[in-house]
Amino acid sequence: MSSETPNGGTPKPAIPPPAKKDPALNISQRGDRLYTDNGLHKWFAISSLLLFVFTVWMIVDDYNREWRRYQRGFTRLSVLQTELDRQAAAGAIDVAAVNALSAEIEAARVRIAENAATLSEVESRLEALNDEFYSTNQAYLFARAEYDVERYDYEEAVANDPENAEPLRVIAENRLADINQNLEDVERLQIAIEETTTELDSYIGERDRLSSERDGLVAEATQLEAAIVTLDPGLIRTSIRNAPILDFMNPSETVNQIQLQNLHYDAPFLQVPRVDRCTTCHLGINDAAKDEWQQPFTAHPRLDVFVGADSPHPMDGFGCTTCHAGLDRAVEFSRAGHVPDNAEQQAAWEDQYGWYLDHFLETPMLPMDRIEASCLKCHTGAGDVPEAPALNMGRDLIRTYGCFGCHNMPGYEEVRRVGPDLTTIGGKLDPEWVKKWLADPRAFKSEARMPKFWFNSNNGGPEFEARNNAEITAITEYLFSRSQDDPLPAAAPAGGDVGRGQALVESVGCLGCHAVGPIPDDPARTQHRRRFGYNLASQGSKTSADWLYNWVRDPRAVWHDTNMPDMRLTDAEAADVAAYLVSLTNPEWEAEAFPELDEAALDEVTLEFLRTGSTGIQAQEALAEMTLEEKIMTTGEGLVARYGCFGCHVIEGFETAQPIGTELTQPGSKLLNQFDFGFLDIEHTRTEWYAAKMADPRIFDVDRVKRPEELLRMPDFGFDEEQVGAIVMILTGLVKDQVTPDMRNDLTADIEAGRGLVAQRNCRGCHEIEGAGGDIRSTIADQGLWPPLLNTQGAKTQPMWLHSFLQEPGEETLRPWLSARMPTFYLDQAEATVLGKYFSAIDNAPYPFIDTAIATTDESLTAGRELFELAQCNLCHPAGDQMPDRDAADLAPDLGLAAERLRPEWVEDWILDPQAIAPGTRMPAFYIDGVSQLPGILDGDTPGQLEAFRDHLFLTIGNGERAEDN
Amino acid sequence: MNSQRALGLALALTLAAAGCGGGGDEFSLPEGAGSGGAAPTGPAYDPATATASIAGSILFEGDAPEMPPIQMSADPYCLDAGAGTREEAVMVTDDAKLRNTMVFIRSGHDTGLFYAPPAEPVVLDQEGCRYIPHVFTMMMNQDITFRNSDNTLHNIHAFPMVNMQINVGQAIQGMETTDSFTIAEGPFAIRCDVHRWMNSFTAVFDHPFHTTSGDTGDYAINVPPGAYEVVAWHERYGEMTGSVTVAAGETAEMSFTYSEPAE
Numbered sequence A: 001m002s003s004e005t006p007n008g009g010t011p012k013p014a015i016p017p018p019a020k021k022d023p024a025l026n027i028s029q030r031g032d033r034l035y036t037d038n039g040l041h042k043w044f045a046i047s048s049l050l051l052f053v054f055t056v057w058m059i060v061d062d063y064n065r066e067w068r069r070y071q072r073g074f075t076r077l078s079v080l081q082t083e084l085d086r087q088a089a090a091g092a093i094d095v096a097a098v099n100a101l102s103a104e105i106e107a108a109r110v111r112i113a114e115n116a117a118t119l120s121e122v123e124s125r126l127e128a129l130n131d132e133f134y135s136t137n138q139a140y141l142f143a144r145a146e147y148d149v150e151r152y153d154y155e156e157a158v159a160n161d162p163e164n165a166e167p168l169r170v171i172a173e174n175r176l177a178d179i180n181q182n183l184e185d186v187e188r189l190q191i192a193i194e195e196t197t198t199e200l201d202s203y204i205g206e207r208d209r210l211s212s213e214r215d216g217l218v219a220e221a222t223q224l225e226a227a228i229v230t231l232d233p234g235l236i237r238t239s240i241r242n243a244p245i246l247d248f249m250n251p252s253e254t255v256n257q258i259q260l261q262n263l264h265y266d267a268p269f270l271q272v273p274r275v276d277r278c279t280t281c282h283l284g285i286n287d288a289a290k291d292e293w294q295q296p297f298t299a300h301p302r303l304d305v306f307v308g309a310d311s312p313h314p315m316d317g318f319g320c321t322t323c324h325a326g327l328d329r330a331v332e333f334s335r336a337g338h339v340p341d342n343a344e345q346q347a348a349w350e351d352q353y354g355w356y357l358d359h360f361l362e363t364p365m366l367p368m369d370r371i372e373a374s375c376l377k378c379h380t381g382a383g384d385v386p387e388a389p390a391l392n393m394g395r396d397l398i399r400t401y402g403c404f405g406c407h408n409m410p411g412y413e414e415v416r417r418v419g420p421d422l423t424t425i426g427g428k429l430d431p432e433w434v435k436k437w438l439a440d441p442r443a444f445k446s447e448a449r450m451p452k453f454w455f456n457s458n459n460g461g462p463e464f465e466a467r468n469n470a471e472i473t474a475i476t477e478y479l480f481s482r483s484q485d486d487p488l489p490a491a492a493p494a495g496g497d498v499g500r501g502q503a504l505v506e507s508v509g510c511l512g513c514h515a516v517g518p519i520p521d522d523p524a525r526t527q528h529r530r531r532f533g534y535n536l537a538s539q540g541s542k543t544s545a546d547w548l549y550n551w552v553r554d555p556r557a558v559w560h561d562t563n564m565p566d567m568r569l570t571d572a573e574a575a576d577v578a579a580y581l582v583s584l585t586n587p588e589w590e591a592e593a594f595p596e597l598d599e600a601a602l603d604e605v606t607l608e609f610l611r612t613g614s615t616g617i618q619a620q621e622a623l624a625e626m627t628l629e630e631k632i633m634t635t636g637e638g639l640v641a642r643y644g645c646f647g648c649h650v651i652e653g654f655e656t657a658q659p660i661g662t663e664l665t666q667p668g669s670k671l672l673n674q675f676d677f678g679f680l681d682i683e684h685t686r687t688e689w690y691a692a693k694m695a696d697p698r699i700f701d702v703d704r705v706k707r708p709e710e711l712l713r714m715p716d717f718g719f720d721e722e723q724v725g726a727i728v729m730i731l732t733g734l735v736k737d738q739v740t741p742d743m744r745n746d747l748t749a750d751i752e753a754g755r756g757l758v759a760q761r762n763c764r765g766c767h768e769i770e771g772a773g774g775d776i777r778s779t780i781a782d783q784g785l786w787p788p789l790l791n792t793q794g795a796k797t798q799p800m801w802l803h804s805f806l807q808e809p810g811e812e813t814l815r816p817w818l819s820a821r822m823p824t825f826y827l828d829q830a831e832a833t834v835l836g837k838y839f840s841a842i843d844n845a846p847y848p849f850i851d852t853a854i855a856t857t858d859e860s861l862t863a864g865r866e867l868f869e870l871a872q873c874n875l876c877h878p879a880g881d882q883m884p885d886r887d888a889a890d891l892a893p894d895l896g897l898a899a900e901r902l903r904p905e906w907v908e909d910w911i912l913d914p915q916a917i918a919p920g921t922r923m924p925a926f927y928i929d930g931v932s933q934l935p936g937i938l939d940g941d942t943p944g945q946l947e948a949f950r951d952h953l954f955l956t957i958g959n960g961e962r963a964e965d966n
Numbered sequence B: 001m002n003s004q005r006a007l008g009l010a011l012a013l014t015l016a017a018a019g020c021g022g023g024g025d026e027f028s029l030p031e032g033a034g035s036g037g038a039a040p041t042g043p044a045y046d047p048a049t050a051t052a053s054i055a056g057s058i059l060f061e062g063d064a065p066e067m068p069p070i071q072m073s074a075d076p077y078c079l080d081a082g083a084g085t086r087e088e089a090v091m092v093t094d095d096a097k098l099r100n101t102m103v104f105i106r107s108g109h110d111t112g113l114f115y116a117p118p119a120e121p122v123v124l125d126q127e128g129c130r131y132i133p134h135v136f137t138m139m140m141n142q143d144i145t146f147r148n149s150d151n152t153l154h155n156i157h158a159f160p161m162v163n164m165q166i167n168v169g170q171a172i173q174g175m176e177t178t179d180s181f182t183i184a185e186g187p188f189a190i191r192c193d194v195h196r197w198m199n200s201f202t203a204v205f206d207h208p209f210h211t212t213s214g215d216t217g218d219y220a221i222n223v224p225p226g227a228y229e230v231v232a233w234h235e236r237y238g239e240m241t242g243s244v245t246v247a248a249g250e251t252a253e254m255s256f257t258y259s260e261p262a263e
Helices: A018-021 A023-030 A037-063 A066-094 A095-114 A118-160 A160-229 A233-242 A343-353 A368-378 A387-401 A422-428 A433-440 A462-482 A496-508 A547-551 A572-583 A586-589 A600-611 A617-624 A630-642 A688-697 A721-733 A749-760 A775-779 A798-808 A829-842 A858-871 A895-901 A903-912 A944-955 B002-019 B076-081
Strands: A258-267 A270-276 B052-061 B102-107 B124-127 B130-132 B135-139 B143-148 B154-160 B165-168 B176-180 B185-191 B197-205 B210-212 B218-223 B226-232 B238-246 B251-253 B256-259
Touching: A066 A160, A066 B154, A095 A118, A095 A160, A118 A160, A368 A387, A368 A721, A368 B052, A387 A721, A387 A749, A422 A462, A462 A600, A462 A630, A496 A572, A496 A903, A496 B102, A547 A572, A600 A617, A600 A630, A688 A721, A749 A829, A798 A829, A858 A944, A895 A944, B052 B238, B102 B135, B102 B197, B102 B218, B124 B135, B124 B154, B135 B210, B165 B176, B210 B218, B238 B251, B238 B256
Parallel strands: B052 B251, B052 B256, B124 B143, B135 B197
Antiparallel strands: A258 A270, B052 B218, B102 B210, B102 B226, B124 B130, B143 B176, B154 B165, B154 B185, B185 B197, B226 B238
């Protein structure tokens, strides 16, 4: 501390430093205080300076948010882009035209100047007229107001004071006369003004017209120039508008948000409306012109489907986090819950944004390859979701592999168990095959859907071998002991031919649902629907010709609930098919034998079941008294319950047993702390856990110490990476978030029900429906033999015909010369109705009552006959008993059936443009852009010709009903 | 006074620090943002620059397989008009050259130029229930005229992979229909669904350097000087490629040899 200098400028000898540090020596100078005023001032100054600095720092730090940088960048780019557009617009201006106009304007201006005196006189006359008009018009309007008052006074007097009414009437009538005079004056002036304006126009009108024409030529560039000024009003203005504290008024930088009142963010114990602030940085998200701008300004892909105001998912109604997840109100990169798609992106983000995974956020954004999961929130129906291939694959897989057998899942409550009925296993299989099958189903059939329970990652070691074999033997013996072996309905007749059988399998339509051996890829279409039925390779190593004969002849007689339809094979054909299938064997598989039962290992397993409900000693005693047979039965029954075999198969005694798996009603919202990640080194997120689980369901047992009966039980389905991703999509998509009913897809119940049934019966294995399917076409080289496209089936066929065809497709065949056939699916009335309604609904066609009576004229019928002959329809189309001399593959459908089968208006649409209805069809077009290529008949009138075609088809060929003339 | 001055200073400092914080300079517009998104069309190609030439023959080694006669009983008219017609897949001249082979440039030409399609249309005739020519080449956006010289129903069904399929019925003798393909793509078939034996092959190019070996088995293409990848394509024997460099005023010899593959 410095000291005072009482003696003015006299320098004082320096006080030795140690004395300064000793307060006792300075006590006289400070008096009784422990501080000096000067010292205090200094500290005060320093701390207030610090306070000032920190306050400024705080405001600056609070103000300079990440998002402002993006908004400034976006504005800058918008200005640049607008400037480029302006330059382009300016470049596109027809300079010559503008110059010519300018010259004309100049000439007009000169002419105006020459007549300046007259012009000025006209202008002043017009001005005077306008003035007069104003005052006269005012007088008129006031008079009208007065008149209204006086009329009211009079009418009131009439009602309340009739004696004094008469004078009031006179006053009002006098006023009316004034008004009429005023009105006349006003109108006279209006006419005068009009005349004078026209006169003025004759002098300056040309100049004005030329000017506006010139403005029109440069309008775009001018508007863009103005737009630039609006975007960038200059640094000073922008800085003041956006300055801290001042920015409450009208800042150009602002947090944008989409409020979604009906959607909620689910915080613990609290539901708050969603407020999506993503558009604060994603500024170009709804602007198709910004599709190539860099992030975060890039436009959303497919604005016709997402985000766009006219899309089914407009931004204002759906927001962003509804589909993408993440923290709705965050405006910082990591806090918003961005999740990288891959390690490369993660590294880039860490570098660029300092990205980290917020572990406290339960709903981070879905990576782009998992985004389809969100579709499930609204698209809850059974049908495919457009544009979501992985999600649809996931649904297919769940339906195919029957996850709902062990796990309660929403939407699958009524679905049949996916595996075959095991109550008649004895008639179909032999125990040795079943044991080998259970040990490794995919060793027999690479695409086996039966999962692998034994020899997996947590029970595959050599120490498990004897035990696994004992368990497999016990289950097999148990199942066969419970089998009710009804004798097969018939024995296979001798004489089945392998070659004929193979030809049948390849031609009648089996390959729509089945494959024989590996399925080659086809770039033209997917092939997964051909895995709907079991792969037929090695069928001979599995079961007998007798069983196969009965099965292909009438599947429902063997297993009532099967999905396999009746192909309507004759007995001889069934025998051929059975002979072919039996010839498909796997000698390697047959050569291997299943190991003998190790009784000690069996005892160990039996003991586990005996110990439940009794002491170890009691269990030991009970075991000692059991025969081998009893041990096997006890163990087999216990294992069926432990592994939940009844989830997929009907097993006697377990018909009503509860599924054994974890409930999966909302697996996408399961809290992260409820997952057991074991000792696995993976990212602790829901998707990673599900992906690891689906790839190897026993993986979380790694490094754990467990007793055999405590090991994880979920079997291994052998899913590949794509399949794992598809199933994880479904699991992460089943969330607790509620959406409002109006957000759900507006498909009618008819369409949903139809799509469900189409998937259940695998109609798309053969047919293309709603633009997808027809997998079987990859096995048929000749397009003429392809099953029909059903894309416009609802608009095409009559409801009654379709209904009966679906139920009894064998009654009336459209192309009897083909060996491929629509099988009998045993659809009941309700199911056939579901399909009829579905096809009609997707085409907006009336259902079920339609009018097929045709109103026509004799002239039209004659023209129809001529058209048929000219277009030579009979070259390809049979009509009744008239059969063209062609290969089967070159024949078109029988026109004799058209009248009872087709909708008349569809026939006209079809003939007008076949390619529009069935792209690639072999039916030639006779109308190009609506112009008839068949002139000379009905003067080439297209609508008339189409009607004539229809009339001939329905009335002359089809003998249909002719509407009575009105 | 002092406190007011301090507040003013604070505000000014904050404004300066925050307002002039700048930012957003690291962003830039995508490439080609100024062109309005339209595909750039280069300067027009001048045919006079094609001062060089590539020429040669499509040779056939070994015995030519005999083409079977076509069974035309499906249409009595064809049975009469097309009597004696044989399949046209492999046609070898007397001097052992393969007819109906496409020859075209795959790479080497200046892809920055705009090649205008020829004004005159390609004509595909149907006569005697077969297509004439059997193999031809054309440019994208060039008109193609289908003509029916037969007195029976034909339909022209083109099976491109990239372009829109065409399927037009022509019921009247002498009828002509004009259409075009808008995208360049490799060889594809044109068939008649009424008469299955009828087929023709074409390919659509975005440049004019293509031809066929026609009836003689020889071909010639005029090109600007340069190095080219030349491709020959035959409907049964597939594709062969070769490289050639040619200088102005010269003709480079480039022949291909096909043979029937061993069974």
